[in-house]
Amino acid sequence: MGNKILLEVRGLTKIFGSRTVVDRLDLRMEEGDIYGFLGTNGSGKTTTIRMITGLVHPDAGEVRIGGFDLKSQFKAAISLVGAIVENPAFYPYLSAYDNLKLTANLLPGVTRKRIDEVLDIAGLADRAKDKVGTFSLGMKQRLGIAGALLNRPKLIILDEPTNGLDPQGMRGIKELIAQLAAEQGISFLISSHLLHEVEQICTKAGVIRKGKLIAEGEIRQLLATGVETVEIVTSEPDKAEQLLRTATEVISISRSQDQLTVQTYGDCSFKLNQLLVTSGVQIRTISRRPQTLEQFFLGITEGDGGP
């Protein structure tokens, strides 16, 4: 994958009435990125996605897709995108194939063969002639992704793609995203409530809080910062706890028999180990439990409610 910038959002702002829903938001995606866009309910995720896809007009800022300005070069910019915003919407009285045919009509160069191809990729080839009204939510999501693939986009934007799906449906969508990214080199911008899923699929993440992007970067870098958990098993838990409480990096300590679970700021398991060893505390095991995306997210959005 190259480092070409695929999506660039600068100073994006949206005000509804007196409320600033998105506040000077900057966001950047490179080709090949799978970007998890995280935020609590009402944080401005969907409004941002609506602005990136042209459904909502920003009050300030700009969106460039593949170098094209969304406002002045709308057709060129949106031609690079496939998107499902909020829920996938289809005409329930038409078949899956007919719905895709209507979409394909609006895209130059999309053939009937391509419609069959995307139905096949989405695993819906055998339901192509069935009316969409009979589809489950998971099948509609798959059909939405099929529709988004029609024009061979460089970027697919998915707003809550696993919302309302059962575990099987979630796994199906997750696998489909991973497959498309790996086999076709498509970049994804995914807003999701499911932090575990994002952690598994995405290479980058951004966290939006009250309309502002408060953290952005590669997931492994984000997880290397912030709070870390260190588990220590020792034959002298009282002494160890006493010593650890003096360390400035330690946030909290919980104890279960001879095991101490220590929350710390940043990567400092080595320091804690050194402190205990030099003080003569016998350590049986010391292990670093990597921070999950959920812990990271909750750490920086504390008090905002669920994702």
Place this chain on the structure above:
Amino acid sequence: MIRLIQNELYKTFRLKKLYIFMAVLAVHAWLTVHFYNEGGEWKSVILMPNGQSLPLTLLNSMAQFMTVFIPVYVADLITDEVKTGTLKMSLLRPVRRIEWLNAKIVSLFVFITFLLVFSIAAEYAIGTLAFGWGGQTLYAGSLYTPTEGVWLTLRLTFSMLLPYMACGMIVILIAVLAANISTTIGLSIGMLTAAQYLKAFEHLEPYSIVHQMYFFHEYVHPISGEAASQIIAVIAGYIVVFYLVTAIIVKRKDFIL
């Protein structure tokens, strides 16, 4: 743009409502004929019972159906798309909003034209089956030869496209602004019904779009009438003004779908 129009027409002709509207028009023609057979002129609007006069006889009464059909169709065409999110199927593609609006207007034009064509065909067929084709066409107290009658029927029926489209443009504006289908239909029918009371002001009545939906054919019957030109200009004004206002709103609107 052409493909967008094709999509709209494809959806229109897949709508069950269209066929229900056609059935309503056919049943109305059949009932009119039936009541004439039961009780003559006293029970029916038919003055000359023959097939070639029936479409012109029923031209006024078509307006009462169009004041319902147009809001119901436009609500489906626009408000439902916005509400259910199917609008995104177009707007998330290389389609400008103004192209989307224009495709909807073309679709409405085809819808109205199709119903007009159907009504002429159905009324000719039902009238001829009931009374025979007849020797002359009666319209506004004058008699015409069959050829003149057919030409007059086509000319006057299709002239109704103008007031019906003006009505449609008003309803499209309401549909773009309304949050749900029932608001679009209720507000449109309510407004069109209320507009009928403009007849209380004689000098304003000719400028009421509802009045023109019923009686426009009478104004344009004499081709070179001065009143006709004035009325045509007024109705064209309705179309242009409502189109421009709707276009501005659609362009600026935030679609929270």
